[in-house]
Amino acid sequence: xxxxxxxxxxxxxxxxxxxxxxKKFRSSVANFWTATPQQLYRExxxxxxxxxxxxxxxxxxxxxxxxLFSVTxxxxxxxxxxxxxxxxxxxxxxxxxxxxxxxxHGDVASVRASIVEHREASRSRLKGYEQRxxxxxxxxxxxxxxxxxxxxxxxxxxxxxxxxxxxxxAWAELALGVLARRYPL
Amino acid sequence: xxxxxxxxxxxxxxxxxxxxxxKKFRSSVANFWTATPQQLYRExxxxxxxxxxxxxxxxxxxxxxxxLFSVTxxxxxxxxxxxxxxxxxxxxxxxxxxxxxxxxHGDVASVRASIVEHREASRSRLKGYEQRxxxxxxxxxxxxxxxxxxxxxxxxxxxxxxxxxxxxxAWAELALGVLARRYPL
DNA sequence: ATTGCATAGTAAAGAAAGTGACTATGGGCC
DNA sequence: GGCCCATAGTCACTTTCTTTACTATGCAAT
Numbered sequence: 043x044x045x046x047x048x049x050x051x052x053x054x055x056x057x058x059x060x061x062x063x064x065k066k067f068r069s070s071v072a073n074f075w076t077a078t079p080q081q082l083y084r085e086x087x088x089x090x091x092x093x094x095x096x097x098x099x100x101x102x103x104x105x106x107x108x109x110l111f112s113v114t115x116x117x118x119x120x121x122x123x124x125x126x127x128x129x130x131x132x133x134x135x136x137x138x139x140x141x142x143x144x145x146x147h148g149d150v151a152s153v154r155a156s157i158v159e160h161r162e163a164s165r166s167r168l169k170g171y172e173q174r175x176x177x178x179x180x181x182x183x184x185x186x187x188x189x190x191x192x193x194x195x196x197x198x199x200x201x202x203x204x205x206x207x208x209x210x211x212a213w214a215e216l217a218l219g220v221l222a223r224r225y226p227l
Numbered sequence: 228x229x230x231x232x233x234x235x236x237x238x239x240x241x242x243x244x245x246x247x248x249x250k251k252f253r254s255s256v257a258n259f260w261t262a263t264p265q266q267l268y269r270e271x272x273x274x275x276x277x278x279x280x281x282x283x284x285x286x287x288x289x290x291x292x293x294x295l296f297s298v299t300x301x302x303x304x305x306x307x308x309x310x311x312x313x314x315x316x317x318x319x320x321x322x323x324x325x326x327x328x329x330x331x332h333g334d335v336a337s338v339r340a341s342i343v344e345h346r347e348a349s350r351s352r353l354k355g356y357e358q359r360x361x362x363x364x365x366x367x368x369x370x371x372x373x374x375x376x377x378x379x380x381x382x383x384x385x386x387x388x389x390x391x392x393x394x395x396x397a398w399a400e401l402a403l404g405v406l407a408r409r410y411p412l
Numbered sequence: 413a414t415t416g417c418a419t420a421g422t423a424a425a426g427a428a429a430g431t432g433a434c435t436a437t438g439g440g441c442c
Numbered sequence: 443g444g445c446c447c448a449t450a451g452t453c454a455c456t457t458t459c460t461t462t463a464c465t466a467t468g469c470a471a472t
Binding site for chain 2: 073074075121129131132133137139143144145160189193194199216223
Binding site for chain 2: 418419420421422423
């Protein structure tokens with residue numbers, strides 16, 4: 043009931059295929075909503091059946107045909123209605139932090155390795171977000187963009203993604219420092 | 228397959244009832260893992276059936292009887308095995324950010340109100356975490372605690388919760404500032 | 413006297429999500 | 443020629459989660 047809205051939000055800007063959306067969910071939407079490609083394809087079918095989306099088949103020469111989805115009037119109405127509802131509280135699922143919580147009952151060396159992995163993944167996502175931010179800004183400063191730009195929503199969610207990843211990295215450094223001190227190699 | 232580990236982590240420290248766990252998941256574990264009471268009761272049953280937990284009935288005078296769960300040897304082994312697995316990537320579900328992403332297609336006044344609500348909820352959780360941190364530290368400084376304390380895991384996850392909520396608040400301020408500028412009341 | 417809150421749970425349907433395998437085309441690499 | 447990668451999906455199965463609605467007890471406030 044909520045993935046739909048993330049899809050409507052993504053499709054409201056541009057017509058896309060399931061494949062395009064899967065990439066977008068992997069690279070940027072994952073910041074605030076995660077979904078697997080299978081989920082997307084399933085949900086897109088349902089939404090088309092319910093009249094929120096319309097689809098058109100595009101034949102391609104050099105690659106497989108694709109279906110491009112776009113938001114219908116009904117879909118736009120649903121998105122507007124969603125924007126008026128009070129959003130559910132954020133939910134987080136972070137297995138690494140479960141491991142850290144149980145540090146005293148687990149394998150410290152292994153958890154330490156997981157923290158390092160996690161930090162590297164955050165660094166890599168952070169780079170992607172920063173690149174994307176530069177793309178949105180173009181040659182404008184943040185301030186010029188905020189005064190006149192027309193992709194405020196994506197700008198704001200991107201900022202949240204950036205600060206989240208920065209905090210992930212800072213936290214990982216803290217945790218590794220603590221572990222180095224208490225559990226020397 | 229993963230909620231169990233969060234439960235094992237919570238129970239490894241102290242024997243608890245389902246009700247206790249529900250409170251803990253609401254107030255602190257929610258930082259890195261969310262679960263409803265119904266999920267917990269169901270999972271606890273399964274885990275007891277599989278031998279990861281043992282339960283004992285405690286009769287109470289002034290309130291309903293309760294069942295206290297504790298981790299068995301098998302449960303400890305499962306937790307150790309979990310700590311050695313590579314954790315799945317963090318997943319986030321944040322409806323507010325979906326609304327913000329679709330700002331241009333939604334009701335800005337309503338989204339603004341949601342951001343304010345969200346900020347207040349973060350402030351309140353932040354206060355709770357800071358209190359909990361003071362409880363863990365007692366009269367020690369962070370540094371003394373890190374040198375000798377014995378609840379390092381909870382300390383670290385709490386730090387992550389605190390920085391997360393601080394960033395939520397800072398982001399909300401940013402977003403409200405941007406909206407005030409672009410969509411004056 | 414009743415309402416509301418905290419404690420302590422249970423039941424069961426239905427929606428959503430995750431997992432793994434599979435089909436197909438074309439391009440580039442070695 | 444064989445292999446992997448990117449594109450563009452589909453299918454089936456299973457697990458997990460959410461939602462809604464229940465049962466009970468005792469305390470405190472109005």
